[in-house]
Amino acid sequence: MTTRRWVMPLKVATALTLSIVIALALGWNKPYWAAFAVIVMAATETNGHSLKKGRHRIIGTFAGVIIAFVLVDLFAQHPLALLLAYSLIIAVCIYQQTNPKNGYAWTIGLMVSCVIIVMGKLSAEQTFDIAALRLQETILGVICFSFVFSIFSPVSSRVVLLNTLLSNAKTKQEKIEQAIIDIQSNEMLSRDVSWSDSLKYLARIDDLLQAAKTDSYQINSEFPIWETIRDEQNQWVLLGGHLSEAINLIEERFTTEQKQQLIVALTALKNRYVNTITLLSYVVENPQATNNCIRQHMVENTLSVDQFSLPSLLHHKELHHGAFMMLAQNLVKMDTLQASIYQHLTQAILSESPSKIKATKKAASALFNLSLDSERLINVFKILVIFWISVGLWLFIPMQGGVMIVMLSLIFGSVALSLPFVSPRYILMHMIVWSVLALLQYIFILPHLSQIWQLGLFYFINVFVLWFYFNQPQQVFHRLLGCQNLMLMTTSAIQLVPTYSVETSLLTIMLLSIGLLVIFWVYNGVYSSQPEYVFLRQLSQFRIRLHFGLKKLVNQKTNKLFSLRISTPVQAVSLAEMASTKIDWTNYEQVDKTQVTTLLNFGYRSCFYYRSFTDSYEQWQVTQYNESINLFMVECLQELIAITGVTMICENMSTQHGSKLTALQDKLSDYQGKLPSLYGQFTLDQIDQTYQLITSLLLFIQSLDDVNQQVSKQSLYQLKFTPFAL
Structure with a gap:
């Protein structure tokens, strides 16, 4: 793992430098927007998650442009109506931003609309110029990231998905082996063993499946089969629950005949998992293996599993109110279900499409279905309080760049609310530290760089060092904040006509500090997020x-x-x-x-x-x-x-x-x-x-x-x- 530590920093630094250099070469005036796209996409687990985030970033940018155009066109001369209408849009976007499927697109839509409205100054011409520039910079950043990360050591979501399925199969095999030991030693099944999958595991599978659909042709082309596998994993949860109910109903020890039949049944179920583990292990260890190689490996290593019956349990109904029958029926259903999962897994891996799989979608119970989440509603209330406080500061406290408080408060407020338990105070402290480090380079290094390759090398080294030393998963916040502050504090140096003014950077830090203080008091004082x-x-x-x-x-x-x-x-x-x-x-x-x-x-x-x-x-x-x-x-x-x-x-x-x-x-x-x-x-x-x-x-x-x-x-x-x- 240590020998590969340099790979991720090299990819991020290359993609970010490429986006800045190309933007400057094309004569675009705000290349840091392209860099921001690269930074955010890099802070993900797999290539599929990154591409999904990039797609949502582009969709959100288009949505933000449309929102800004509509509001400026309708309410440019009516500020109160503009603020009220925008408050409604803020509420919808913040409520949806924690949606696991497309929440990021809603967040970007809010941010982009705010940036365009504020920087466009409600002028039709300037609003259009800012919107067009934001679109092309975002698309450039996504393209640069996708190009570098796709050709250089990509982390496939498909491999992570298969590894997750493999780990789960091994866990189930261990549980079945423990159950066999319990029957042999205690002549009973333990009531403490959970036969079902973790509900967090099911959410994990769904997340990886959506990501793998983006970056894996194999997953995308056989997605209906993978959806069937996911649904069958959900069915296992219910069967595991019913099996636990049956075990809790049985209070006496199994007879010798029942023990023998149960051991045969559990051994057959274990062997099905052994086959699943064998298949997944080979595919994970040999990602380039052809279908013929996989088939040959399956022929040589797949265990033969026969259907079992449990007559001594199915016909035992004297004292236990069908508990033995319930146990037997659920074991048979589990065996059948695992056989089906293995069959579908084989078809998905070998890209052997079966007869058309019909998606069984539950019919909607009503014409309009509304889903409510209390924590989302609290976030909506908080962001509206932050928004209107920042508007009040802009209107009633005269200061240079006052309107920027509204934009910064809204953007960083939405970020703070989307990251559970990240304190605005923590953000402020680290932002000041990273800003000071960036400012020192802005003052003493950047004025001496006059060539585009020198600028590119400057950002490459900074980003590489940052991602190399803060390489742990729990340090992702430092990577994001460090890179974004580097870009934010040095924006004037990468304009088409570079300027060097410490006052602008210091003003930005001051406005950020005021905005984060507002966020801090609302974050902790109104339905506290501690x-x-x-x-x-x-x-x-x-x-x-x-x-x-x-x-x-x-x-x-x-x-x-x-x-x-x-x-x-x-x-x-x-x-x-x-x-x-x-x-x-x-x-x-x-x-x-x-x-x-x-x-x-x-x-x-x-x-x-x-x-x-x-x-x-x-x-x-x-x-x-x-x-x-x-x-x-x-x-x-x-x-x-x-x-x-x-x-x-x-x-x-x-x-x-x-x-x-x-x-x-x-x-x-x-x-x-x-x-x-x-x-x-x-x-x-x-x-x-x-x-x-x-x-x-x-x-x-x-x-x-x-x-x-x-x-x-x-x-x-x-x-x-x-x-x-x-």
């Missing part, structure tokens, strides 16, 4: 999203015109986990950091059991629906909805939550115990399916109780009293 507050907010959002999800599950009425959806609970847990890594836990003696990690794991488990229960309930309604049983289930769910409707992060509420959850568990267990006596009113299959459904709900409630107990132990409400200071 990690402690975000952590608590997301734990509350976890509860709220479960609350509304359960209400939607119970409410069968659907509005065909309008539907409101909120983000998933697992997204809240994921953001809470991210916030927990930024909290200085030494300031909170009564809170144990390891126990906080346990709390987050319980949160993920609750999301997993919630998803499993909703799937079980929906299947039960389709196959074994009974009105009286459903009334009881709805009654229990209503009680759970009432419990999740009240905060857990409080001194006394956690105890009340715990007692209510325990009472609800007892109620469900009593009903579950009465089910055998109802034989005659219901068929045996109905009783078994109901028993399994109640078990699924009990597991979900128990996981919520674990979360509640962990919250009460840690006194997390103390995090609310976190101060902040400049």
Whole structure:
């Protein structure tokens, strides 16, 4: 890894220098815009992510140009109307900027429109010139980056995707091997083993798949097959949940015959993963291998796997309400699903298109679907406060370049809000440091450089050194800020007619400092973005999203015109986990950091059991629906909805939550115990399916109780009293 440390700095420095030199050679007046495009695209994981970001940057630039043209044309003579209309555009762009698919395009659209409006000074001619220059500079930067990064040691998203699938397959193989050991030694399957994929892993696969679609012809040409593989990975989550439910229902040890059949079944499932690992390992280690070589390797190394049956489990229904049958059915489904995944993976790698795969898209429940996210709405409110404060500073405090405060506050405010837990104070401190270093070179070195190749060499050396020494993933902020400050402080030196004025650079630093101070107070004072507050907010959002999800599950009425959806609970847990890594836990003696990690794991488990229960309930309604049983289930769910409707992060509420959850568990267990006596009113299959459904709900409630107990132990409400200071 160390021997290749110079590769990335060399590529970034080459692409950036090339963009500046070409822009100057073509007579374009702001080559630093092309350099900015290179810098931002370089701060990504793979070539596919970079090309995707470049495409979004171009789309956002076009959108920003159109926004600026429309606003200047309609409201050039009506400043208040212009500010109000632009506030609406700001709100939409900031709400969408955290969208994982196209959020960057919305951010660039906002930034470009702001730059054009401010620098164009509401003049039609000047606005057009600035817009045209921004477009051509952005396109040049994207082209230079794509050219250098595509021909010189490209990092393929396809390879990263295959490595991620390979790592997941190895993890599943280890779990299956551990399950076989448990059966042989304990004659039972462990209830502590999670059979499902991490929900973060599924998000990772989706992200890599979208990136690989951009930079890999093989992925793009066989994308429907890869989408099928992704959907099958999602199906595994549900099967893993149902398998855990079956394991929790079984309380006695397996018989010798059952042990033998289970070992055969698990061995067959393990061998399917061995085949998957063999295929992926060969393709990753031999990226240039032809299809014939891959086929030959598969013929020589693929294990033969026979379909298995589990008769001793499928026909064992005396005391366990179909638990053995449920275990057997899910193992068979898992085996069939993994066989399908392997088949589709082979077709995708060998580019063997099967018969047309039909995409099964879930029909929209309403004509208009609106998705709401609380953290996004908070960001919208914050940016509007920042915008109007900066407008007030521009209008009521006379200073040179005052209008630039609006532009800088809006641009850096949107950046700060898009980067969780990056403090504006931290940005300000490092910006001053990098600005001073750039200014020293601007004063003592740049005035002596008169040739274009000298300028190119100056930027090449600076960027190379910066990316070489700050090469760790966690240092990406330093790379971005260092490069952007270098360009910002030396802009006048790379004009067509260079000028050297320290006053301009110092004025820029002063305006940036004022803008960042505004951002700092809003960032920490209005719905604070300090990690402690975000952590608590997301734990509350976890509860709220479960609350509304359960209400939607119970409410069968659907509005065909309008539907409101909120983000998933697992997204809240994921953001809470991210916030927990930024909290200085030494300031909170009564809170144990390891126990906080346990709390987050319980949160993920609750999301997993919630998803499993909703799937079980929906299947039960389709196959074994009974009105009286459903009334009881709805009654229990209503009680759970009432419990999740009240905060857990409080001194006394956690105890009340715990007692209510325990009472609800007892109620469900009593009903579950009465089910055998109802034989005659219901068929045996109905009783078994109901028993399994109640078990699924009990597991979900128990996981919520674990979360509640962990919250009460840690006194997390103390995090609310976190101060902040400049």
